[in-house]
Amino acid sequence: MAKKKVEFVVNGQQVSLEVRQDERLVDVLRNQLGLKGTKTGCREGECGTCSVILNGKIVPSCLVPVMKAEGGTIVTVEGLEQEGELHPLQRSFIEKGAVQCGFCTPGMLLAAKNLLDHNPEPTEGEIRKAISGVFCRCTGYRKIVQAIQAAAEIMKDSR
Amino acid sequence: MTHNTVLNWPQHLHWEDYYQPLGISEALRLLDEFKGDAKIIAGGTDVLVQMRRRQLSPRVIVDVTRIPGLDQIREEQGTIKVGALVTHSQTEQSLLIREKAPALSEGASHVGSPQIRNLGTIVGNLVSGQPGADTAIPLLALGAAVKLVTANGERTIPLNEFFVDIGKTAIDGTHGLITEILIPAQKRGETSVYLRLASRRALALPILAVCVVLSADLMKKRFRHSSITLGPVARTPTKAVEAEELLKGAPIEEKTIREAARKAAQVSDPRDSLLRGCSDYRKAMAENLVERGIRQCLERLEGIHG
Numbered sequence: 001m002a003k004k005k006v007e008f009v010v011n012g013q014q015v016s017l018e019v020r021q022d023e024r025l026v027d028v029l030r031n032q033l034g035l036k037g038t039k040t041g042c043r044e045g046e047c048g049t050c051s052v053i054l055n056g057k058i059v060p061s062c063l064v065p066v067m068k069a070e071g072g073t074i075v076t077v078e079g080l081e082q083e084g085e086l087h088p089l090q091r092s093f094i095e096k097g098a099v100q101c102g103f104c105t106p107g108m109l110l111a112a113k114n115l116l117d118h119n120p121e122p123t124e125g126e127i128r129k130a131i132s133g134v135f136c137r138c139t140g141y142r143k144i145v146q147a148i149q150a151a152a153e154i155m156k157d158s159r
Numbered sequence: 160m161t162h163n164t165v166l167n168w169p170q171h172l173h174w175e176d177y178y179q180p181l182g183i184s185e186a187l188r189l190l191d192e193f194k195g196d197a198k199i200i201a202g203g204t205d206v207l208v209q210m211r212r213r214q215l216s217p218r219v220i221v222d223v224t225r226i227p228g229l230d231q232i233r234e235e236q237g238t239i240k241v242g243a244l245v246t247h248s249q250t251e252q253s254l255l256i257r258e259k260a261p262a263l264s265e266g267a268s269h270v271g272s273p274q275i276r277n278l279g280t281i282v283g284n285l286v287s288g289q290p291g292a293d294t295a296i297p298l299l300a301l302g303a304a305v306k307l308v309t310a311n312g313e314r315t316i317p318l319n320e321f322f323v324d325i326g327k328t329a330i331d332g333t334h335g336l337i338t339e340i341l342i343p344a345q346k347r348g349e350t351s352v353y354l355r356l357a358s359r360r361a362l363a364l365p366i367l368a369v370c371v372v373l374s375a376d377l378m379k380k381r382f383r384h385s386s387i388t389l390g391p392v393a394r395t396p397t398k399a400v401e402a403e404e405l406l407k408g409a410p411i412e413e414k415t416i417r418e419a420a421r422k423a424a425q426v427s428d429p430r431d432s433l434l435r436g437c438s439d440y441r442k443a444m445a446e447n448l449v450e451r452g453i454r455q456c457l458e459r460l461e462g463i464h465g
Contacts, residue, residue: 001175022172024207044208045275046362057248057277063207064278067177068222111273132361133272 008072010035011079019066026050026061029076037077037106041135048134051107052076058114058133077106080113088158089113089151098147100138107134112148120156124149172210175218179225183308183338189221190334191310197221199332201244202278204271205287206332223336232256234344241340247276247284247294259344261459262297262351262370269293269355272362282337285321288328291365291391295322297353299396300370300388303342309335322395348383349374350459354448365391366435367444369423371452375411375460382406382415387452389445391435392427399423402449411457420450 003018010033019028024043029035029052038061041047045060052061053075080087089112092098099105108131115122115130122130127148128141136144178197180186190197198217200206201224209215223229229242232253239260241250250256250267257264263281270276270284270293284294285305295318304317307330321329330337345351351372357363372386385406387399402423409415424446431437436444 004177020171021177022174024172027170043211045204045271045278048272048274051274058274059278060274063202063204063275065172065177065203065207065220065222067179068203068224070179129361130273133274135362 004067006066006070008069008074010074011076021065021067023066024062025052025054025064025066025069025074028066029061029074035076035078039103039106041103046135047104047107048111049104049107051110051134053110053114056117058111060133075110075113077109080109087113088154089116089148092147092151092154093144096143096147096150098140098143100136100140104134104136104138108136108144112151115148116152116155120159121152122148169211172207173216174210174220177220177222179222181225181227183226183336186221186223186226186336187308187310189219193219195333197333199223199336201280201283202246202275204275204279205283217333229338234259237344237346239342239344241281241342243280243282243336243338245281247271247279247281248273250281250294251276260297260301260342260351261345262353262372263294263301263342265353266293266297266355266368266370269353269357269365269368275362281340285318285340286328286330286332286337288322288324288326288395289391290322290325290393290395290397291368292396293353293355293365293368295396296368296388296390297351297370298340298342299398300372300386301342301345301351302372302386303340305337306339306341307335308338313338315341319398325394345372346374347463348376348460350456350463352452352455352459354452354455356444356448364434367392367429367441367448369445369448369452371449371456373406373453373456373460375457377411377457377460380411382409382411385419385453387419387423387449389423389427389449392429392441392445397426399426399449401425406453416450416453419453420446423449 004021007016039049041049043062045063050062111131197219230244247267247270299318355368356366370388374383390396402419427445429441
């Protein structure tokens with residue numbers, strides 16, 4: 001199959017790649033860019049573990065044909081850490097024990113980041129709605145919600 | 160489904176080419192060039208899943224999301240126009256829709272998950288033709304129509320002529336596309352409600368969904384007119400015509416509301432479904448939800464006037 005050139009910004013870095021144009025964004029991120037933090041679960045947009053932030057919106061990267069991302073800006077879970085410092089959400093997930101098997105964590109973190117970017121002081125209901133597209137099959141939702149609440153507090157204090 | 164089938168699902172999507180036209184005429188030219196082998200996508204949330212399950216295998220994808228001007232919601236002379244690229248998230252948050260077509264905003268808020276709502280479009284939800292589609296049920300009740308463009312020109316189809324069968328509508332995305340949805344904006348004394356029963360609040364197909372659009376004269380304590388739709392209770396989103404007739408001009412009374420709900424439930428012929436529940440249960444719930452929908456519409460109307 002003829003390859004096509006695609007360019008986008010991932011975690012602040014401009015990348016230019018040759019891709020199969022029938023590839024999904026999740027596979028390009030994982031296999032060509034080595035960003036294996038983005039998991040692939042159901043591949044049908046149901047589980048949410050492949051979530052990335054594309055042009056400011058959280059989307060399931062298994063349902064995004066890579067060509068659709070051309071010219072776009074992408075944040076994956078690897079983009080949360082800044083200069084070796086974990087994001088407050090990541091620290092909070094560790095401290096609150098919000099990670100069990102860890103498979104949903106990348107999607108949960110990005111859903112939470114996307115929420116806090118738009119709504120720095122969410123209610124519990126807003127948090128639950130924001131993470132409703134990511135399945136935690138360990139069912140550890142309570143601690144995930146607590147971790148997001150704690151991170152929102154920390155981020156508020158440091159503003 | 161055996162494990163073997165699952166393992167055979169391909170990693171790649173196996174289309175030969177992916178086009179992103181910048182205009183409607185270019186999109187139509189591509190459809191014409193590939194004569195049925197090219198398929199339109201916007202969000203792609205349904206088409207990509209169907210391709211993975213090998214229910215669809217277009218040779219060429221025509222992604223229309225880069226066509227400018229189709230991502231707007233606006234009102235012109237009493238008609239709300241929703242462009243082909245308007246997503247569920249946009250619809251859910253639109254103040255115009257919340258005020259003048261509230262049931263559609265409520266329907267859009269139930270589609271899939273926040274992730275799916277950011278990608279998927281209302282037009283795509285209609286074209287997929289599912290009898291339980293969360294935006295199709297309110298749009299049918301609201302009396303919406305779609306503007307369809309093909310190589311032969313443009314025409315407007317009311318939604319009550321649009322749905323043909325499960326997964327089948329007046330358009331299939333290989334010969335033309337819908338450019339916008341036209342919805343009569345609600346006037347004073349009119350409101351709408353969308354109610355949905357599902358096993359969870361996100362990423363769950365509806366066991367049953369109901370939309371009630373209602374106008375009433377609260378001073379004279381009479382219904383003016385109504386529009387009631389249900390799904391998935393038949394092969395297409397379904398209108399409860401007899402219940403609508405019964406409410407027309409009728410007094411606002413307990414008896415009328417209950418009788419209308421009973422009549423509305425009669426049009427439903429839901430299947431026994433392991434996912435959605437048994438037919439008897441779903442029929443009982445249809446009556447229940449329609450009754451609740453009428454009451455909530457009345458409460459909203461009282462709220463607006465009081």
